[in-house]
Amino acid sequence: MTASEIRELARACGFELAGVAAAEPSADRARYHQWTEAGFAGEMRYLTDRRAQVRDDPRNLLPSARSVICVGKLYNTPLPYSTDLDDDARAWISRYAWGDDYHHTVRRGLERLDGMLRERASGLCESKLCVDTAPLLERSYARAAGLGWIGKNTCLINQDGGSWFFLGEILTSLQIAPDAPPPDRCGTCTRCIDACPTAAIDPRGYALDARRCISYLTIELRSAVPEEWRAAVGGHVFGCDICQDVCPWNRRAPVTDDAAFVPREFAPPLERLAAIEEEQFRVIFRGAPVTRATYSGFLRNVAVAMGARCREEFRAPLEKLAESQDELVAHHARWALAQLGGPG
Numbered sequence: 001m002t003a004s005e006i007r008e009l010a011r012a013c014g015f016e017l018a019g020v021a022a023a024e025p026s027a028d029r030a031r032y033h034q035w036t037e038a039g040f041a042g043e044m045r046y047l048t049d050r051r052a053q054v055r056d057d058p059r060n061l062l063p064s065a066r067s068v069i070c071v072g073k074l075y076n077t078p079l080p081y082s083t084d085l086d087d088d089a090r091a092w093i094s095r096y097a098w099g100d101d102y103h104h105t106v107r108r109g110l111e112r113l114d115g116m117l118r119e120r121a122s123g124l125c126e127s128k129l130c131v132d133t134a135p136l137l138e139r140s141y142a143r144a145a146g147l148g149w150i151g152k153n154t155c156l157i158n159q160d161g162g163s164w165f166f167l168g169e170i171l172t173s174l175q176i177a178p179d180a181p182p183p184d185r186c187g188t189c190t191r192c193i194d195a196c197p198t199a200a201i202d203p204r205g206y207a208l209d210a211r212r213c214i215s216y217l218t219i220e221l222r223s224a225v226p227e228e229w230r231a232a233v234g235g236h237v238f239g240c241d242i243c244q245d246v247c248p249w250n251r252r253a254p255v256t257d258d259a260a261f262v263p264r265e266f267a268p269p270l271e272r273l274a275a276i277e278e279e280q281f282r283v284i285f286r287g288a289p290v291t292r293a294t295y296s297g298f299l300r301n302v303a304v305a306m307g308a309r310c311r312e313e314f315r316a317p318l319e320k321l322a323e324s325q326d327e328l329v330a331h332h333a334r335w336a337l338a339q340l341g342g343p344g
Helices: 004-014 030-037 102-120 138-144 190-197 216-219 227-233 270-274 279-282 289-309 312-321 327-339
Strands: 018-022 067-074 127-130 165-170 234-240
Touching: 004 018, 004 067, 004 102, 018 138, 067 138, 102 127, 102 165, 102 270, 138 165, 216 234, 216 289, 227 234, 227 289, 227 327, 234 289, 234 312, 270 312, 279 289, 289 312, 289 327, 312 327
Parallel strands: none
Antiparallel strands: 018 067, 067 165, 127 165
């Protein structure tokens, strides 16, 4: 079986990108360990605990692995980018989280592709499916498989498709001739670095301090958002797309018609989000990535966004949040009220 055949099968399974890398230790593993040792992973212990060593070699996940089949599924929709939204009363939810949980969507496609591979191999192969929760340096293998280069914003960028892709992998015992990585085409561009509100991207690019990243602050961080970054969070209540929105390679990025990624609501009003009860939160975002933030974390984010936007009509909802029994929410609401000139 060839990489070209793999791409044909992957397209039939709904993947726009596909390629093959050798199942061997990535050259990026040393850089990854340097990154975690520098503390840039913040509180994301799943990146620094025993699983960090597992990431060194895909054969730690499947001892018989000889190839890594990498796929990319487009999730870009035709709606505006966050940098085009000019309404301080509305919240921004990262583009990847607008619709259904991508883990399920990508896994279904991988299961179908794996079935086709097994049929071609008469079942004489072993495999393991991975959708970003597995300890695997997936962007590194996607680059090795020819899907794109890792840009200065640390996202995988495809020359024709941009960076709006979910990644998935099949580790397989099949021996497939690998693809070659494409050249880095970021050149002298620094738009992602210059646009980041919290200066999370290294001035030289290609490295991210997650502790400053708005996506980390609104999703992964479970404690208080550091006060020094709150105003910079802006209207973001779950994730951030700025470094991708300003990337020239996304200027003409293709869009998908996959119903799984259609937004449940585009840029919802902050005031309405502040009034959501816990059961409503579970119902509205059931099956969506937003629930990862937890109800408490989500309201924390809403309060921060209201304080960052500093609109007078947010005073009443913030006063209600400031009375919350959840001290995390109340603390951030009091901070937001102080930005409006109220008691903090």
